[in-house]
Amino acid sequence: MTAAAAVLLPIVAGVGVWALGGRVPLARRPRVVGGVAVLALAATLSLAVMAAFDGGQATLRWGAGLVLSLGAAGVAGVVAVLVPSVAIPVVAYAAVHEEAPGLPRLLGLLVVFVGVMELLVVAADLLSLLIAWELVAAVSWALIGFSWRQADDVSRAAHAFNATRAGSVGLFLAAGALLAGTGSLDYAAIGALERPLRDVVAAGVLVAAVSKSAQLPFSPWLFSAMAGPTPVSALLHSATMVAAGAYALIRLAEPLSSVDWFPPAVIAIGVTTALWGGVVALAETHGKRILAASTAAQYGLMFVAVGAGAAGAATAHLVTHAVFKSLLFLAVGVGLHATGTGDVRAWRLGLRLPRVAAACGIGALALAAVPPLGAAWSKEQIVAAAVHAGPAVGLLALLAGFLSAAYAGRLQLLAFGRGHGDDGRGHAGGTPAAEIAAVSVLAVASLLLGALWFPRARGWIEAVSDGGLFAGAVWETVVSVGLVAAGLAWARWGTREGCDGALMPAAVGRSAPGWFGITTASRRGLVDPLLVVAATLGRFDDAVVDGAVRAVMRAGRQASRVLAWWVERGADGVVVGLATATTWVAAASRIGDDRGV
Structure with missing residues (x-):
């Protein structure tokens, strides 16, 4: 349970820092908000150390055979301790280096970032890893685009997010292959997986790792x-x-x-x-x-x-x-x-x-x-x-x-x-x-x-x-x-x-910002074709899917008008008929009364 606590504590604390830090006066924010963030990370470090020495594993049954497993044995314990250890001086630095108005959001996100990374580290199955993988990408997007009023920063954050998410597809495929082949998502089940499904898992994990660690061509x-x-x-x-x-x-x-x-x-x-x-x-x-x-x-x-x-x-x-x-x-x-x-x-x-x-x-x-x-x-x-x-x-x-x-x-x-x-x-x-x-x-x-x-x-x-x-x-x-x-x-x-x-x-220096053509090649070979495909699908959606919807809508309106006309004519006919019949009955009754009298 200490491994789970090392995950939950920084996430809850980070949300609290962001939500409540804005109430602290600007002059006191670096010391107060920064101090709370550092204390939360120090507590996370303590829990990570305990989890590393404990070496136990916590499980949560999600349902339908899905189980989330967390453990800090071996290398997981080392890295679980490493993450908050590095984060503490970084957050302390941020508390005095960055401007006070945005400090609660920045420090809160940094502390949450530590929490979701701890989840990734102590995950013992591909489902837990996949959840943490996506959360790390989402929080990093928010941190990279911290100055969200600057359009260029938002665009750069989107680039980083989309590049790493493209590789995340591999992790989805790996998890699917493992579940299909063994009925389990636990890391230990990979060794029992037969080929070619084990090849799928290997390829998926490699693509995800390459994109996350910025290896070529994702650098x-x-x-x-x-x-x-x-x-x-x-x-x-x-x-x-x-x-x-x-x-x-x-x-x-x-x-x-x-x-x-x-x-x-x-x-x-x-x-x-x-x-x-x-x-x-x-x-x-x-x-x-x-x-x-x-x-x-x-x-x-x-x-x-x-x-x-x-x-x-x-x-x-x-x-x-x-x-x-x-x-x-x-x-x-x-x-x-x-x-x-x-x-x-x-x-x-x-x-x-x-x-x-x-x-x-x-x-x-x-x-x-x-x-x-x-x-x-x-x-x-x-x-x-x-x-x-x-x-x-x-x-x-x-x-x-x-x-x-x-x-x-x-x-x-x-x-x-x-x-x-x-x-x-x-x-x-x-x-x-x-x-x-x-x-x-x-x-x-x-x-x-x-x-x-x-x-x-x-x-x-x-x-x-x-x-x-x-x-x-x-x-x-x-x-x-x-x-x-x-x-x-x-x-x-x-x-x-x-x-x-x-x-x-000098020519090499001019090419360095684009990674010697990798950026241009990826744009021309991947991004631009994907944009063309997306635009084509968009036009197809407008012309065919939405067109069919619009045709059904027009047909419905026409049918509504026809039914309205029919109902109107039918109802009016009934009313006229009843009125005529009533008039006839009334006339016959009057004639009968006159003769009788």
Whole structure:
């Protein structure tokens, strides 16, 4: 029952924050409303910890053989604890970073977001997963389109929503196939499913995961999601919606790995996105878009680990990525507020915001996978798994690591290095202490994750994830660290004094916002044809369906007129006949009376 409580508490609390927060005076909203939201998340974290240690499962019989099952054993418990842990500093940051009038709605939605993500994490059957999957998409749409008076933000929110919902069709097909084949929707039933229905489940889960985790060809929706406030981006990219796809693959990897085409497909999608997203991140100049592209790339590495049979490596990287990515987004949000522009080439805020720069530096080193940070350990485990899957996969994973170091170093040096954009006065300006505290807490957490390098951590990761870790050779670590150093050196060279940080040709930079044609191709190959089909169906509906309705309506009116005429003539005839008969009777009676008298 604690797993269910960890779901319900933030949902109820979030609704309450939104509904009642508007009654708090504007001046007190950051402290009061923000405090209530943080306390609700702290309570959620406590329940998640209890559920993880309890390991039990709660069920609710819906009817007609449908059962909702929730449990926080194994990797579910780890991620259930991770989500509110990351959300607490993000929400605390949002309470002082965003404007007070809209704070109740923003914080309420963020807390509800945590609740529906907790449902997704502790779901133990495809029906519960599907419900949570749709709720996560709906709440993320509301958060991305938070500034609903701006038409462009609403359009971008719709793009993100529709892109992820398109992949959700796969989850519906997977649930239908599982129910048809086994009569159950429980995860455990997947292993008993015969082919080809198991292929349908594997394909459906993969499509849903690819769209949710912004893997190619769905990656461009991440740029649209940048329309939301900075705290929304931080939570969405780190531990909630984008994490959902990778988490679903980790959770279902064991029963689906028996489908022969599934692991190679997961690896191919992941490694392609890791490389493609890395190049986009290197070419981008907007701070949030650099991080968005890096998000797709990092989840691509997690896909590689799952496909290679190392769910433990993917789990570890999911955790480390959640911490350093939320840190980086919050730090970039401070820079945006301080400069008024998202173009990091104009920042160089190292002296102006030294504490934020230091915290962001830790996050950037984690993104670059520099030892002894925990993210370096998780990435090395992915490299070991990739090499085990094949030399070509290992080489491409190493190349993705090189790109990660390059775009992480470039972001840090442009955003928080020293240079022409820094006034050199060494002050933090109007940056609230709560914002600095939030990024500092996440930076410390990222440092503490360096404990993953201890030998005992390896056994714990393997135990909670039910997935093996591959022992990497010494040469793999040497080559990997060497490529990281090369990537950082390349970034340093490209951001030296007098350079604008361009590591890619100008033509590549101009193509990066469109993901090198993916956005245009998806519009021409998918969106535009669907719009044509929709317009054609609309005309068909108007001409045939509505036309038939209108024809029936006209026929009804004509029949009504005919009946009205007939009734009118018939009724008038009866009245005239009765009147005539009465007149005749009256005349006959009068004649009879006259004669009698």
